Amino acid sequence: xxxxxxxxxxxxxxxxxxxxxxxxxxxxxxxxxxxxxxxxxxxxxxxxxxxxxxxxxxxxxxxxxxxxxxxxxxxxxxxxxxxxxxxxxxxxxxxxxxxxxxxxxxxxxxxxxxxxxxxxxxxxxxxxxxxxxxxxxxxxxxxxxxxxxxxxxxxxxxxxxxxxxxxxxxxxxxxxxxxxxxxxxxxxxxxxxxxxxxxxxxxxxxxxxxxxxxxxxxxxxxxxxxxxxxxxxxxxxxxxxxxxxxxxxxxxxxxxxxxxxxxxxxxxxxxxxxxxxxxxxxxxxxxxxxxxxxxxxxxxxxxxxxxxxxxxxxxxxxxxxxxxxxxxxxxxxxxxxxxxxxxxxxxxxxxxxxxxxxxxxxxxxxxxxxxxxxxxxxxxxxxxxxxxxxxxxxxxxxxxxxxxxxxxxxxxxxxxxxxxxxxxxxxxxxxxxxxxxxxxxxxxxxxxxxxxxxxxxxxxxxxxxxxxxxxxxxxxxxxxxxxxxxxxxxxxxxxxxxxxxxxxxxxxxxxxxxxxxxxxxxxxxxxxxxxxxxxxxxxxxxxxxxxxxxxxxxxxxxxxxxxxxxxxxxxxxxxxxxxxxxxxxxxxxxxxxxxxxxxxxxxxxxxxxxxxxxxxxxxxxxxxxxxxxxxxxxxxxxxxxxxxxxxxxxxxxxxxxxxxxxxxxxxxxxxxxxxxxxxxxxxxxxxxxxxxxxxxxxxxxxxxxxxxxxxxxxxxxxxxxxxxxxxxxxxxxxxxxxxxxxxxxxxxxxxxxx
Numbered sequence: 001x002x003x004x005x006x007x008x009x010x011x012x013x014x015x016x017x018x019x020x021x022x023x024x025x026x027x028x029x030x031x032x033x034x035x036x037x038x039x040x041x042x043x044x045x046x047x048x049x050x051x052x053x054x055x056x057x058x059x060x061x062x063x064x065x066x067x068x069x070x071x072x073x074x075x076x077x078x079x080x081x082x083x084x085x086x087x088x089x090x091x092x093x094x095x096x097x098x099x100x101x102x103x104x105x106x107x108x109x110x111x112x113x114x115x116x117x118x119x120x121x122x123x124x125x126x127x128x129x130x131x132x133x134x135x136x137x138x139x140x141x142x143x144x145x146x147x148x149x150x151x152x153x154x155x156x157x158x159x160x161x162x163x164x165x166x167x168x169x170x171x172x173x174x175x176x177x178x179x180x181x182x183x184x185x186x187x188x189x190x191x192x193x194x195x196x197x198x199x200x201x202x203x204x205x206x207x208x209x210x211x212x213x214x215x216x217x218x219x220x221x222x223x224x225x226x227x228x229x230x231x232x233x234x235x236x237x238x239x240x241x242x243x244x245x246x247x248x249x250x251x252x253x254x255x256x257x258x259x260x261x262x263x264x265x266x267x268x269x270x271x272x273x274x275x276x277x278x279x280x281x282x283x284x285x286x287x288x289x290x291x292x293x294x295x296x297x298x299x300x301x302x303x304x305x306x307x308x309x310x311x312x313x314x315x316x317x318x319x320x321x322x323x324x325x326x327x328x329x330x331x332x333x334x335x336x337x338x339x340x341x342x343x344x345x346x347x348x349x350x351x352x353x354x355x356x357x358x359x360x361x362x363x364x365x366x367x368x369x370x371x372x373x374x375x376x377x378x379x380x381x382x383x384x385x386x387x388x389x390x391x392x393x394x395x396x397x398x399x400x401x402x403x404x405x406x407x408x409x410x411x412x413x414x415x416x417x418x419x420x421x422x423x424x425x426x427x428x429x430x431x432x433x434x435x436x437x438x439x440x441x442x443x444x445x446x447x448x449x450x451x452x453x454x455x456x457x458x459x460x461x462x463x464x465x466x467x468x469x470x471x472x473x474x475x476x477x478x479x480x481x482x483x484x485x486x487x488x489x490x491x492x493x494x495x496x497x498x499x500x501x502x503x504x505x506x507x508x509x510x511x512x513x514x515x516x517x518x519x520x521x522x523x524x525x526x527x528x529x530x531x532x533x534x535x536x537x538x539x540x541x542x543x544x545x546x547x548x549x550x551x552x553x554x555x556x557x558x559x560x561x562x563x564x565x566x567x568x569x570x571x572x573x574x575x576x577x578x579x580x581x582x583x584x585x586x587x588x589x590x591x592x593x594x595x596x597x598x599x600x601x602x603x604x605x606x607x608x609x610x611x612x613x614x615x616x617x618x619x620x621x622x623x624x625x626x627x628x629x630x631x632x633x634x635x636x637x638x639x640x641x642x643x644x645x646x647x648x649x650x651x652x653x654x655x656x657x658x659x660x661x662x663x664x665x666x667x668x669x670x671x672x673x674x675x676x677x678x679x680x681x682x683x684x685x686x687x688x689x690x691x692x693x694x695x696x697x698x699x700x701x702x703x704x705x706x707x708x709x710x711x712x713x714x715x716x717x718x719x720x721x722x723x724x725x726x727x728x729x730x731x732x733x734x735x736x737x738x739x740x741x742x743x744x745x746x747x748x749x750x751x752x753x754x
Contacts, residue, residue: 027451030458037457038450045446046439053438057131058430060174062181065422066105066165066188070097098165101418102156105167105188111147111154113187114180121146126180131172150180164421174427181424192418204407211404214397221390228386232379243380246373253366260359267352274345282337297337304330462697467720470691473698474705479545479688479717480538482564482571484724485519485531520567520598523574524626535571538719539579542572542686545716553654553664553684554716557677559704560670563692564721566594569667572688577629581662584621586632588668588680590641593634595667599624606635611649617656630661641669645679654683671704681713689718 031038070093104110120126121143125136155168167185171177282301308326316323464470467478517525523532543550556569566589573585586607587595596603601622610617610632620632638644657664666684671677681687687708691701708715 026458027455030454031451034454034457038447038454041450041453042443042446045442045449049438049442049445053433053435056433057129057172059170059172059432060177060427060429061168061170061431062174062177062424062427063166063168064181064185064420064424065159066167066185067419067421068098068101068163068165069417070094070163071417098158098163102158102165104191105156105165105184106151106154108144108147108151110184110187110191111150112143113191114183115143115146115150117187118180118183120150120180125173126171126176129172132175154184169424170431178424178426185420185424189416189418189420193416196416200407204404207400207404207407211397211400214393214400218390218393218397221386221393225383225386225390228379228383232383242376243373246369246376250366250369250373253362253369257359257362257366260355260362264352264355264359267348267355271345271348271352274341274348277341279338280334282334282341297333297340301330301333301337304333461694462699463694464691464696464698464701464720465694469698470701470718470720474689474701474718476689476705476715477717479541479719480534481720481723482534482538482568483531484722485522485567518598520570521574521626523571523578527578531571532575535575536578538568539572539575542688542716545686551686551716552658552662553666553686555666555668555677555680555684555687555713556690557668557671557681557687557704558690558692559672559696559700561592561673563670563690563696565670565690566598566667568688568690568719568721569665570595570598573629573663573665574626576663576665577626580628582628582630582660583663583665584630584632584657584661585665585667586657587634588645588666588676590634590637590644590676591669591674593637595631596633599631601631601633603633603635606633607653608635608638608641608644610635610653611644611647614649614652617653632657642674642676642679645676645683651683671707672700678707678711678713681708682711685714686716687713688716690721691718692721693723695722 115121122140123136124130124139125134127139127141127146127149128136130136153170155170156165157168158165167181169177169181169184171180282298304326308323308330311320311323311326318324318327464473467481470476471478522529523535526532542554545551554572556565556572558565569585573583577583585595587593587603588607589595590608593603593606596606599622605616606620610620620635621630622633623630644650654664664684666680668677668680671681671689689701689704689708705715
């Protein structure tokens with residue numbers, strides 16, 4: 001077998017994370033290791049669940065289907081019946097309606113009605129929820145308490161995407177459950193119908209009162225409208241006609257005013273021209289004013305004026321008869337022309353005054369028409385207000401009259417938007433307890449608790465389980481592992497007194513069957529077994545650890561008792577002796593010696609005897625049935641075994657043994673229990689620590705290594721003892737070769753230590 005490969009050790013934090021991590025593989029290992037606990041927990045939970053389920057009273061459930069319609073069918077029309085009030089068209093309003101009705105079904109009021117109707121407050125079987133085969137006690141409770149008990153048994157669940165609702169009631173008596181649920185539904189339907197009738201009666205009463213008031217108001221408004229029309233002469237002609245007439249009149253007056261105003265301005269202009277004519281020279285009047293009557297007079301005046309001017313120009317004097325005659329003619333024509341101009345001016349003035357009076361009258365008429373139009377607009381507003389009030393009152397009166405008639409019809413023919421679609425039937429099978437569900441739940445809980453217990457035990461287990469764990473914890477290499485060769489190890493407190501009354505094992509007889517050998521000598525009794533192969537592998541690893549200067553003296557110790565250090569020491573000694581070397585196995589465990597009993601020797605003379613008397617060393621050493629292997633028993637137990645290890649006599653004894661034998665193997669007490677092992681480790685060339693799988697605690701192994709390193713011991717490595725194929729303490733594989741009986745060739749059998 002090849003030498004062990006040194007692997008780097010992981011840091012302590014990484015080791016703790018690896019050991020504390022919960023992985024599926026760790027759970028599987030925990031289940032394989034503690035499968036009995038998992039099975040027992042599962043069985044206990046299943047049994048407890050079955051017992052609990054069997055002890056429960058069977059509960060039956062009566063179920064009915066109720067249809068809730070926010071907008072029921074209304075034979076008298078959409079406006080007649082309760083649908084308009086109870087069934088809003090919006091989705092959220094309908095949802096609120098359904099939830100409200102479901103709350104009403106489970107309300108205290110409905111439960112109280114049923115309790116009083118069926119006398120459930122005096123029904124002891126209902127109060128105690130007894131099955132029909134068990135008579136109920138004679139008792140009476142308050143109505144509210146019985147109602148609360150009934151409410152606790154009612155459940156309402158709507159059917160999705162429908163207007164149907166399931167109403168259920170659970171009770172230990174199936175007939176009672178059906179009877180109570182039927183009474184509940186009847187009370188609910190009656191209550192809903194009574195609420196509808198009460199609402200219709202109150203609505204009809206209110207509508208009648210409003211109808212009488214509206215009738216009085218309508219009559220009063222009609223009379224006010226009639227009086228207004230009579231007062232303002234609005235009996236035959238409408239406001240539109242009157243407005244059109246006033247509009248035409250105002251237009252005519254406006255046109256006439258424009259004409260008269262124009263004529264007035266014309267006359268005023270003529271009058272102004274006539275008034276500006278010079279009386280001394282009236283011939284300067286404009287031509288247009290003289291066309292009709294002044295033209296002849298103006299010509300005469302002009303001729304007279306020209307004639308007079310000619311005579312004067314001829315040099316005739318003023319007294320000249322021609323001049324006098326011409327002046328007389330001139331003055332006469334001038335006077336005539338002035339008189340005519342005066343007459344015309346007076347006529348124009350008279351016309352202007354008449355036109356002015358006419359304009360004033362037309363202005364008054366125009367202003368009167370405007371005021372009449374404004375008054376007509378105001379009357380139209382007042383009339384419209386009165387008519388609108390009357391029409392509104394008339395419309396409301398018609399609506400109230402119609403609703404009053406409909407309410408009367410609703411009272412005569414009531415509507416109910418709630419009806420029972422499926423009446424409750426008497427249930428035949430209980431719904432509680434759910435045996436299959438309970439057992440499945442109990443099994444799941446039991447399995448979970450079992451797994452948690454197994455994982456918890458595994459997590460709380462501080463013992464070492466595999467080689468990698470020990471290497472990480474101790475920073476030490478493994479020199480091999482021994483499989484379990486005995487049944488159970490018994491933990492014995494070190495330092496106990498072992499008297500001669502203890503029976504000793506008889507010495508092995510080579511002629512006897514191999515099964516009579518102690519299990520520690522399996523390497524000798526079964527040299528081709530897995531345990532023998534493992535022991536030889538350990539020896540090979542120890543030899544190849546220091547090939548130039550091999551170990552001649554080796555100490556085998558452990559952290560605590562019953563960890564197999566003696567078994568390992570014997571196995572190593574037997575394996576070394578089988579290689580042809582002379583080996584001496586020294587039992588240095590002076591408190592609890594076992595080597596002599598393994599080889600069937602007595603412990604009357606041994607190590608303690610040789611230390612006290614060096615001449616008795618040969619007497620203390622005895623040969624064994626294993627060729628090349630000698631043993632030195634512990635000898636009589638001294639009062640202070642540790643003191644003997646410090647003596648020079650012990651050193652001389654080891655030196656003499658080293659000269660006489662090729663290998664000296666020392667079996668010592670546990671290092672964490674007494675100080676003997678720590679002292680002995682300083683006197684040998686190498687020390688091997690034995691770690692028992694699933695027995696040695698990690699903290700104990702660390703304390704043992706600390707104690708050995710504190711004294712400067714040369715720790716060659718550790719041996720994993722008592723590994724089994726049932727647990728997860730060993731993870732290596734090796735081949736075991738056996739000679740098949742009756743066959744002439746070797747058979748290789750692959751053995752796995754998991």
